[in-house]
Amino acid sequence: MRAKERAPDPAKEGRPTAMPLTLYVDSARWRAHQQHVLEQFPGLVPVCKGNGYGFGQERLATEAARLGTGPLAVGTVYEAARARDFVSGDLLVLTPYQLTEEPVPLPTRVIRTVASVDAVGRLVGARIVIEVMSSMRRHGVTEEDLPKLSSLLADVTLEGFAIHLPLDRADGSSAVDEVIAWMDRLRAARLPLHTMYVSHLQPDEFEQLQRQFPQTRFRARIGTRLWLGDHDATEYRGTVLDVTRVTKGDRFGYRQQKVSGDGHLVVVAGGTSQGVGLEAPKAMHGMMPRAKGVARAGLATVNRNLSPFVWEGRQRWFAEPPHMQVSILYLPAESSAPVQGDEMVAHLRHTTTQPDRVVER
CATH class of the missing domain: 3.20.20.10 (Alanine racemase)
Structure with missing residues (x-):
């Protein structure tokens, strides 16, 4: 299934206008x-x-x-x-x-x-x-x-x-x-x-x-x-709920952290109640996977955690830990901002994810 980052017009597609985390199935x-x-x-x-x-x-x-x-x-x-x-x-x-x-x-x-x-x-x-x-x-x-x-x-x-x-x-x-x-x-x-x-x-x-x-x-x-077994037969996408422009130093979120640079905060459907941000321990073999694991752990200590959501071909950073039903992402100023209703592809583990809906095509 080819990834699409912008959602079709819900009215034309006959889809509900709710803004969910969706599992699309070919x-x-x-x-x-x-x-x-x-x-x-x-x-x-x-x-x-x-x-x-x-x-x-x-x-x-x-x-x-x-x-x-x-x-x-x-x-x-x-x-x-x-x-x-x-x-x-x-x-x-x-x-x-x-x-x-x-x-x-x-x-x-x-x-x-x-x-x-x-x-x-x-x-x-x-x-x-x-x-x-x-x-x-x-x-x-x-x-x-x-x-x-x-x-x-x-x-x-x-x-x-x-x-x-x-x-x-x-x-x-x-x-x-x-x-x-x-x-x-x-x-x-x-x-x-x-x-x-x-x-x-x-x-x-x-x-x-x-x-x-x-x-x-x-x-x-x-x-x-x-x-x-066929990874291309399924795809998760979270709907963009809100986009807010921010300037370096602006405070935001539950913990009122400061934004690291100019850009946008993107609120996207999908949080801990759906399994976003949850990850099972992995068995690592070889030096490269272990080095990446150490690097991820180091970034987490300074509140840098990579989200499963993809925009413009790249996984984006959580701005703060995911909430119960939404996640807040940070997009730097050099990235184009999505608009409300766009969908972001999400790389999620099926066995820990509870999508809001399953849409078959």
């Missing part, structure tokens, strides 16, 4: 990408958790139903409880059942993930997926647990096993080899291997496993790759 391109992923991973399980990857869970549930692949994976039992009102099919809860969790009323079409022998024993009559301990070292049954499972499976409906793999492999190990090792352990323990749910495999790795184990149906649980 629908045809977005759906074509979904279909491509489905071809790479037949029988995939769409993942719809958290904020629905910026689209909202109900919106993604509609797309998942269109794909027609079966269960929809959600993050928690609370998400499953909400999703039952707009999802008619099966729901797979990815967070493992906890022995101490509070009861949440759920329909029988909800499948629970379990990661311990005790959890299997507790969920008599339930539909379950048993997760094995991968190199993620997060949760899962161990090889030593496998002999204890056989006697418990008669009291549950086993939908399959699952393995959650890491994204990166710094040691050069093979994701396929890790899955094969677990397949061999499960087979040696004489446990049912009709279905294996997998995460974070490449298409060729997925195909290799399906060829090597034709009696097992591999199902890839996919979220980010499915919904966000």
